[in-house]
Amino acid sequence: MSRILIVEDEESFSDPLSYLLGKEGFEVEVVDNGLDAITEFDRNGADLVLLDLQLPGLSGTEVCRQLRQRSSVPVIMLTAKDSEIDKVVGLELGADDYVTKPYSSRELVARVRAVLRRQGEPEELISATVQAGPVRMDIERHVVSVDGEQVLLPLKEFELLEMLLRNSGRVLTRGQLIDRVWGSDYVGDTKTLDVHVKRLRGKIEPDPSAPRYLVTVRGLGYKFEP
Missing domain, CATH: 3.40.50.2300 (Response regulator)
Structure with missing residues (x-):
């Protein structure tokens, strides 16, 4: 880094x-x-x-x-x-x-x-690309692939996934994720974050109902398991 x-x-x-x-x-x-x-x-x-x-x-x-x-x-x-x-x-x-x-x-x-x-x-x-597990992100081209297959992500989902991948293996609190992705002046609850996580799981997980990579850490937040 x-x-x-x-x-x-x-x-x-x-x-x-x-x-x-x-x-x-x-x-x-x-x-x-x-x-x-x-x-x-x-x-x-x-x-x-x-x-x-x-x-x-x-x-x-x-x-x-x-x-x-x-x-x-x-x-x-x-x-x-x-x-x-x-x-x-x-x-x-x-x-x-x-x-x-x-x-x-x-x-x-x-x-x-x-x-x-x-x-x-x-x-x-200099982190032009980020990779963890089956997920690879080309930051400059705004391209995401999972096991070599390209997936399309809206901007906020892209930024959220990037934050998780850059901190692969680390627990990030809901507050940290909201602050980094939505900004410190964000007004609202954590449901917006949870909805985006659910959508991301639907695009990167083999079985979104039993997440293998984007996991919840109860009482804290989320982390990406490589």
Whole structure:
């Protein structure tokens, strides 16, 4: 699992980005200033750094310079500035890419994957495909197959199955699944989740009435047994 360090002082950007990257299968750490970024990198490292240019205290350009003294870790710079000079300075300091706010989170995730690929990271580590038991998911093409046979899933069923497969063998509570698939602002009960689980079982289980893979853990939630 690739580890992404987000260095961003605006929660309105860091929170949704951290959520989406976590959902895409990355391990994510967020810090909100340059000094903490250097400390965190020195302590735990990272496979890629998303670095805001305008940080309190130590600037993003200085953080990039110090990172380059320590490592060849890929750096994507994030900034509200759109001047060519800022872009050139960031790239000259060793940034691998440059994204101007406001950006599409989906596009940024695609940039992250592209930079990691250029670094030669194996495809399985960046989770373009997920497989457990007889189920295989191609995330980028939105294709699911069971024992080699393609099955069609609506978006929420696809996202739910992806979450379960990425955490194969682990129990996920109903709250965790609802938060990741429907969002933390979801208003409703768990029946919506249970209905989607029932529909998924009908598409991936040999016998949906006696689930072998997508199993209920009484009092907790669900897990995917590979």
